[in-house]
Amino acid sequence: xxxxxxxISLVALVGILGAQAVQAGDLSIESWRVDDQxxxxxxxxxxxxxxxxxxxxxxxxxxPTEYNASLNTRLTGGTAGDLITCRPFDVSLELFNKKQLxxxxxxxxxxxxxxxxxxxxxxDDGKSTFCVPMASVIHxxxxxxxxxxxxxxxxxATEEEFFKLLETIKTKGEGITPLALGxxxxxxxxxxVYTSIGPNYWKGEEGRKALVTKDAKLTDAQFVAPYEQMxxxxxxxxxxxxxxxxxxxxxxxxxxxxxxYPAGSWDIAFFNKDAEFKMGAFKAPVAxxxxxxxxxxxxxxxxxxxxxxxxxxDAKVFLNWLASKEFAELYANKVTGFFPLAxxxxxxxxxxxxxxxxxxKDCKSTIRLNAQxxxxxxxxxxxxxWNAGQSVVNxxxxxxxxxxxxxxxxxx
Amino acid sequence: xxxxxxxxxxxxxxxLPGFIIYTLFSAWPLLDTMFLSLFKQASSGExxxxxxxxxxxxxxxxxxxxxxxxxxxxxxxxxxxHVLVQNPIxxxxxxxxxxxGLHGAKTYRTLIFIPTLLSVVVIGFTWQLILSPLWGITPxxxxxxxxxxxxxxxxxxxxxxxxxxxxxxxxxxxxxxMMLIYASLxxxxxxxxxxxxxxxxxxxxxxxxxxxxxIVPTLGLVTILTFIGNFNAFDLIYAVKGxxxxxxxxxxxxxSYFYRTFFGAQSSLGSPTMGATVATVMFLIILMGVMIYxxxxxxRIHRYQL
Amino acid sequence: MILAxxxxxxxxxxVHIVLLTYTFxxxxxxxxxxxxxxxxxxxxxNSPLALPNAxxxxxxxxxxxxxxxxxxxxxxxxxxVTVVSLFFIILFGAMLAWALSEYKFTGRTLLGLFMAIxxxxxxxxxxxxxxxxxxxxxxxxxxxxLILVYIAQGLPMAIFILxxxxxxxxxxxxxxxxxxxxxxxxxxxxxxxxxxxxxxxTVAVFSMIPIWNDLWFPLILAPGESTRTVTxxxxxxxxxxxxxxxxxxxxxxLAVIPILLLYVFFSKQLIRGLTAGxxx
Numbered sequence: 002x003x004x005x006x007x008x009i010s011l012v013a014l015v016g017i018l019g020a021q022a023v024q025a026g027d028l029s030i031e032s033w034r035v036d037d038q039x040x041x042x043x044x045x046x047x048x049x050x051x052x053x054x055x056x057x058x059x060x061x062x063x064x065p066t067e068y069n070a071s072l073n074t075r076l077t078g079g080t081a082g083d084l085i086t087c088r089p090f091d092v093s094l095e096l097f098n099k100k101q102l103x104x105x106x107x108x109x110x111x112x113x114x115x116x117x118x119x120x121x122x123x124x125d126d127g128k129s130t131f132c133v134p135m136a137s138v139i140h141x142x143x144x145x146x147x148x149x150x151x152x153x154x155x156x157x158a159t160e161e162e163f164f165k166l167l168e169t170i171k172t173k174g175e176g177i178t179p180l181a182l183g184x185x186x187x188x189x190x191x192x193x194v195y196t197s198i199g200p201n202y203w204k205g206e207e208g209r210k211a212l213v214t215k216d217a218k219l220t221d222a223q224f225v226a227p228y229e230q231m232x233x234x235x236x237x238x239x240x241x242x243x244x245x246x247x248x249x250x251x252x253x254x255x256x257x258x259x260x261x262y263p264a265g266s267w268d269i270a271f272f273n274k275d276a277e278f279k280m281g282a283f284k285a286p287v288a289x290x291x292x293x294x295x296x297x298x299x300x301x302x303x304x305x306x307x308x309x310x311x312x313x314x315d316a317k318v319f320l321n322w323l324a325s326k327e328f329a330e331l332y333a334n335k336v337t338g339f340f341p342l343a344x345x346x347x348x349x350x351x352x353x354x355x356x357x358x359x360x361x362k363d364c365k366s367t368i369r370l371n372a373q374x375x376x377x378x379x380x381x382x383x384x385x386x387w388n389a390g391q392s393v394v395n396x397x398x399x400x401x402x403x404x405x406x407x408x409x410x411x412x413x
Numbered sequence: 414x415x416x417x418x419x420x421x422x423x424x425x426x427x428x429l430p431g432f433i434i435y436t437l438f439s440a441w442p443l444l445d446t447m448f449l450s451l452f453k454q455a456s457s458g459e460x461x462x463x464x465x466x467x468x469x470x471x472x473x474x475x476x477x478x479x480x481x482x483x484x485x486x487x488x489x490x491x492x493x494x495h496v497l498v499q500n501p502i503x504x505x506x507x508x509x510x511x512x513x514g515l516h517g518a519k520t521y522r523t524l525i526f527i528p529t530l531l532s533v534v535v536i537g538f539t540w541q542l543i544l545s546p547l548w549g550i551t552p553x554x555x556x557x558x559x560x561x562x563x564x565x566x567x568x569x570x571x572x573x574x575x576x577x578x579x580x581x582x583x584x585x586x587x588x589x590x591m592m593l594i595y596a597s598l599x600x601x602x603x604x605x606x607x608x609x610x611x612x613x614x615x616x617x618x619x620x621x622x623x624x625x626x627x628i629v630p631t632l633g634l635v636t637i638l639t640f641i642g643n644f645n646a647f648d649l650i651y652a653v654k655g656x657x658x659x660x661x662x663x664x665x666x667x668x669s670y671f672y673r674t675f676f677g678a679q680s681s682l683g684s685p686t687m688g689a690t691v692a693t694v695m696f697l698i699i700l701m702g703v704m705i706y707x708x709x710x711x712x713r714i715h716r717y718q719l
Numbered sequence: 720m721i722l723a724x725x726x727x728x729x730x731x732x733x734v735h736i737v738l739l740t741y742t743f744x745x746x747x748x749x750x751x752x753x754x755x756x757x758x759x760x761x762x763x764x765n766s767p768l769a770l771p772n773a774x775x776x777x778x779x780x781x782x783x784x785x786x787x788x789x790x791x792x793x794x795x796x797x798x799x800v801t802v803v804s805l806f807f808i809i810l811f812g813a814m815l816a817w818a819l820s821e822y823k824f825t826g827r828t829l830l831g832l833f834m835a836i837x838x839x840x841x842x843x844x845x846x847x848x849x850x851x852x853x854x855x856x857x858x859x860x861x862x863x864x865l866i867l868v869y870i871a872q873g874l875p876m877a878i879f880i881l882x883x884x885x886x887x888x889x890x891x892x893x894x895x896x897x898x899x900x901x902x903x904x905x906x907x908x909x910x911x912x913x914x915x916x917x918x919x920x921t922v923a924v925f926s927m928i929p930i931w932n933d934l935w936f937p938l939i940l941a942p943g944e945s946t947r948t949v950t951x952x953x954x955x956x957x958x959x960x961x962x963x964x965x966x967x968x969x970x971x972x973l974a975v976i977p978i979l980l981l982y983v984f985f986s987k988q989l990i991r992g993l994t995a996g997x998x999x
Binding site: 240381384392395 | 541546547567568570571655659662672681682683
């Protein structure tokens with residue numbers, strides 16, 4: 002009697018071992034955009050499936066913080082999805098070099114993209130492109146129009162006006178926090194602040210390219226200056242900003258408790274949904290009136306194909322659809338704040354997003370400072386930048402010190 | 414059925430099922446990982462044998478060693494907080510709960526153990542909210558007792574973040590030492606305590622002079638389990654501070670350092686071989702702690718036997 | 720006993736104050752989560768400590784979360800994985816512990832040391848190799864993969880606890896059975912296992928917690944929609960609703976409740992197991 006218990010359990014174990022998941026022929030998309038899951042499921046995928054009946058698509062995102070690690074593990078283990086959302090530049094290039102992303106040069110839809118759009122997902126020599134560009138993001142500041150109107154304020158054009166504005170909100174705002182920004186998470190300090198206000202100092206692409214060719218150093222004045230401005234922001238940030246997370250900042254602004262929010266265009270969608278006030282946007286202020294302005298217009302997202310996919314033909318159909326005008330229109334207007342990179346003429350309906358795109362006309366665009374080539378050192382330059390921005394605003398490092406530390410890592 | 418076979422098949426039957434699963438899904442992957450630390454990976458993906466070069470690089474090349482020593486040092490601090498706070502609190506609670514005739518002991522015990530059950534996803538998020546300068550629970554509480562100026566964004570400052578996280582971890586795990594110590598306290602024969610009580614000894618004296626010496630082995634066990642747990646810790650730091658263990662790596666411990674080297678972080682790509690090296694070093698550190706425990710501590714302790 | 724009650728040799732009130740204070744500390748964060756999960760967004764922000772009242776009561780978070788995902792499926796997956804893993808951890812762990820504590824055979828010490836490695840190294844360090852094996856066995860996105868890994872993860876600690884316990888079982892019991900020519904299997908299943916029940920409960924609680932709460936292996940081995948566990952599901956909600964506190968708090972509440980129920984279910988046995996170490 003008792004012995005049979007053992008037998009039963011062994012049989013049970015074998016039984017479980019035998020029951021296996023069935024691999025369907027559906028296309029599965031890897032992405033870090035958990036926020037967009039609903040949009041993909043309700044709008045984008047149905048639109049595609051309508052145009053291409055017979056192909057089923059699943060959107061399977063992983064949280065942004067885990068995306069790179071878990072995608073790498075799944076690619077190595079051979080369990081990743083058919084379509085891979087590509088981070089820009091080196092992270093994807095590395096995947097391509099390891100043959101974990103397929104070469105997409107022959108994909109018909111690629112003709113819809115300029116070389117600039119493709120640059121973030123091409124080899125250095127530009128000969129191979131491995132992801133279909135999907136979207137770029139633009140950086141700037143969002144502001145609460147109601148608060149501005151109440152205090153009689155106008156969006157600032159110059160740095161001087163900007164600080165005057167902050168001071169007014171601080172003194173007259175009755176508890177309104179001037180800047181909804183915290184240093185807890187770190188990444189905003191670099192990606193949303195330093196690379197957004199910085200291009201006005203280092204003259205966008207000119208400064209960025211000088212860094213790449215080693216004709217400039219981060220310790221040069223034009224790269225230290227943005228840190229000097231950031232160091233002056235602390236008094237206008239909320240009490241306890243050092244433990245304020247990105248989510249906290251979003252809440253603070255959306256609940257109307259802060260006036261200005263240093264933003265990436267992707268934030269618009271969230272505030273449209275949650276904020277109960279009118280919102281506007283202004284670009285990073287320049288040093289003096291009439292100066293040429295530069296904006297951070299960063300290639301952010303693309304999609305490639307897993308070479309180990311069993312559904313490559315279908316995957317290519319999907320990627321060609323990504324390059325179509327239909328997708329660009331849908332994406333730009335459904336996923337507010339992500340701007341299409343294809344050469345289609347798209348009308349952007351959201352007023353704030355349209356405002357941000359309009360900056361492209363007057364200002365020169367540049368991508369995030371260290372995204373291309375510079376990150377290839379032995380050490381994690383991106384992390385060093387985050388820490389530098391954090392330390393400067395937290396007051397634990399002087400601007401020049403922080404810049405010197407990053408330069409040291411860059412030089413390695 | 415009468416004669417037993419020569420070969421002890423039953424031993425094999427008892428051992429094999431667990432042994433096979435354990436070997437395949439735990440021991441082999443771990444050994445494979447350690448083996449990997451002896452290789453270097455070329456950018457093409459090929460692996461070349463490199464002996465101990467990875468170890469040398471980890472311990473002496475500043476671009477890795479700075480982070481490694483920082484994480485190791487932080488990990489010691491993390492452990493120290495547990496030893497100095499978690500275990501004494503656990504001991505105190507266990508001592509109180511084991512008092513004879515205390516009403517509600519069972520309820521206390523059950524309730525105090527609850528945090529230990531929760532996942533770090535829950536705990537990390539909850540404490541971030543409670544300590545948040547925006548949500549106001551902690552600042553308002555301090556204000557209400559007149560200590561409003563004491564409030565600081567503890568999780569966000571370089572000099573307080575690690576300590577705060579360690580205390581959160583203490584809060585979560587204090588139930589474990591409490592339970593273990595409690596179990597050994599109530600295992601002490603009643604006669605010993607009754608005898609002392611008849612002699613008029615106070616509860617304090619009974620605890621210090623009779624109970625404590627008897628549970629020293631359990632305290633040793635609790636300490637070594639804490640050590641193993643702390644030098645494996647990762648989840649809480651990751652849930653609250655992310656892979657960069659900020660601000661400025663001030664909350665980086667070996668677990669998070671391993672994660673970054675293995676899987677990469679922001680612009681750095683992970684290196685399985687260097688990650689494996691870190692993993693192996695972590696293993697050696699833990700092994701060292703366990704050896705010290707077995708050869709030094711345990712030998713000196715006279716184990717209380719029935 | 721009666722005598723002791725008449726005059727407690729300790730200050731009862733002081734003891735209760737200390738214990739109550741600590742219980743409060745232990746439960747306060749859980750309380751905050753539960754209370755705020757049932758409030759509107761504004762009320763969460765404006766008066767986090769208040770109980771929900773007619774004005775602020777809201778279950779919008781739960782509605783959002785429940786409409787987004789099939790919670791029954793998530794719970795079912797977690798429960799299946801946890802219970803099956805526990806069953807095999809206990810069965811195989813007890814068998815191994817018994818073999819190690821009872822029989823003298825060559826390589827016994829070595830086997831004991833080998834099994835102890837698992838206590839010292841987090842199994843996560845072997846993730847890449849584990850995934851390769853799981854892929855080779857074609858078990859990706861199955862609950863079986865998770866169960867196998869969790870059994871491997873739980874065995875060392877189970878053996879550690881059970882071994883200690885089994886070596887305390889009086890010799891006479893076993894010898895008496897052997898004289899009656901009872902098979903070794905019967906000794907194990909009908910004498911030893913029932914005797915070890917309290918220790919088994921301890922193993923169950925200590926193994927259950929990390930399995931139920933694990934985020935890592937579900938993420939790597941079984942992220943598929945049909946095999947997702949509760950903890951992974953919750954983590955993804957939190958990622959998705961970072962700023963939607965209603966939804967986040969509701970998710971957290973849903974994550975906390977089942978483990979509390981499981982704990983209540985096991986807790987009596989747990990205490991017995993812990994305290995039965997001394998066979999008085």
